[in-house]
Amino acid sequence: MTTDIATGARGRTRKAILDAAVRALAQDPAASLGQIADAADVGRTTLHRYFPDRAELLAAVAQEAGQQLSDAAGRARLDDGPGLDALLRSCQTLLQLGDLLTLMFSEVVSIEACGSELGFTQALDDACARGLADGTLDTRLTAGWVQGVLWSSLYLGWSELREGTTPSHDVVSQLLLTVRKALAAPAD
Amino acid sequence: MTTDIATGARGRTRKAILDAAVRALAQDPAASLGQIADAADVGRTTLHRYFPDRAELLAAVAQEAGQQLSDAAGRARLDDGPGLDALLRSCQTLLQLGDLLTLMFSEVVSIEACGSELGFTQALDDACARGLADGTLDTRLTAGWVQGVLWSSLYLGWSELREGTTPSHDVVSQLLLTVRKALAAPAD
DNA sequence: CCGATATGGCACACGAGTGTTCCACTGGCT
DNA sequence: AGCCAGTGGAACACTCGTGTGCCATATCGG
CATH class of the missing domain: 1.10.10.60 (Homeodomain-like)
Incomplete structure (x- = not known):
């Protein structure tokens, strides 16, 4: 100590x-x-x-990323409410990870490696499955595709945010709007 | 000769x-x-x-990518019909670029550098603007955001395709479905 | 004040990637 | 046959990132 x-x-x-x-x-x-x-x-x-080692540094970064990831997941309350709402909440909390998102997408650290340890991947899978079952997600989509849309949209949002030309609020609203429209079950 | x-x-x-x-x-x-x-x-x-040089090789790759890009854009007939339809067509043709998409997203080759030369970027901008004007695109979105959704969804589709676990047809249908839903103007 | 801890700078050896040069080989062509 | 463009391999020097060791310096707590 x-x-x-x-x-x-x-x-x-x-x-x-x-x-x-x-x-x-x-x-x-x-x-x-x-x-x-x-x-x-x-x-x-x-x-x-x-x-x-360089390897040890990267491992530490990955561990840090995993921690931040599970914190963000916790803040999003992935287990609460309709599946779609849970995913939209996680959009907002994950967006705060900032540069860590870039690292995950450039595969400097793998999402699976640092996320699976803390059950984050599992929680996200569950939220997708729940959303497909409770009628909030479009059942024409695969659970994997839903997650993919989440991540790629998140990357887009973070890119715009990092650019600095678009105010933070506009990015968030457009992000939530497009993700909801893309994933929501059709009205009829 | x-x-x-x-x-x-x-x-x-x-x-x-x-x-x-x-x-x-x-x-x-x-x-x-x-x-x-x-x-x-x-x-x-x-x-x-x-x-x-390594630089010359990369330049040649970029030029090749630009050529392929403008070919794909030509096949998509970006100037024809409603803006949204043009964007959806370009989704399909751009998906055929395969590994070149990976290169653009990993920024080995910049989209602007090789696309702007041949007016591809301009054509895409025009299609977005047309879609926002003709009522096929959701006017709550920025033209830039629309393009971002296009590219990030394209990346998602190509990732799934490269994975090999999802049949090509399923990837295309999910891709077109989510992009259309995300970008289309609301029904009311 | 003094010792312990933390830090920075410097020098070294090592490996990998790069760019160049030179030489030998193979194929097709006249 | 001879010529020649195209190719592959070996060797070299050079740069850059890496990992290590050593020593001088600063800072904190007793």
Whole structure:
């Protein structure tokens, strides 16, 4: 407990490196350790002191991503209410992951690898299945396709958001609108 | 004309290298020239004979992509009929680009760089504007967002297709269904 | 004040990818 | 046969990222 993972100087710089890694890798999936160290305002030596390998750094980033992912899923209350509403809520919370979304889509870290550990993937599957069963989702679509629409739309939203030219509110409203229209069961 | 770009042995191996580059770079955006040469069943020396630089190879790939892109756009007849229908047609033709889509999304090749030259970007913009004006597209959406939905859905469809687990016909039908529902103007 | 901890800079060795050069081989053509 | 374009392989030098070790410096707590 004297050297906890989040205590004092060690914890602070560790987090700084991790954050910088997410930022730098999102901007360039092949960013060198030197670039990451620079982004963290840290010497490359120090980076190696915390993460001996590039692989270990990536693993730590993946773990961090998994944590954020399951936090966002928790905030979305995936188990509550109609399936479609749960998915739309998760759109909003997942959008806050920011650069982590870029990392998942550029496959620097795999969604399955860090999401499955904490049951996130399972919760999302369940929400899709529930939505197809409770009549809120279009049954002409596969559960897998529904998830795919969610992720690709999320990526689109984050791209627009990162661009900075569209106000955050407009992005969210257009995102929710298109996803709902695309996935909702037909009126008749 | 004795040494045209597509004539005889030189043209054939050039095309083989280009195709292999698309394949290899789609699978791994950081593929080495050696890997590309292997994929083309060609010595690395030969590859350098055709494309002295890695940059030149990438430029050639981009040009090829631009050509394919504008061909697909032509087949989709972007200027004909209601805007929404034109976009749905382009979904189908663009899906045939295959690995080239992966290259565009992994930003090995930028859509703007190779698409703008041939007026493809312009034609797509026009189709979106026409759709918003003729009442086939949902006017609550931005033209930019409409294009974004098109591309991200296209990426989703190609991902499923490449996976190989879903039959081609099912992918196309789900793709067209979700895109149409997402972008179509509301019934009332 | 002093020691422990954390950090930064520097230098080194190592491997991978790249671009170049040179030479040998094969095929088709006259 | 000889010629020649096209090709493949080996060798080389160069760059860049990586991982390691060492030493000087700063900062915090006693």
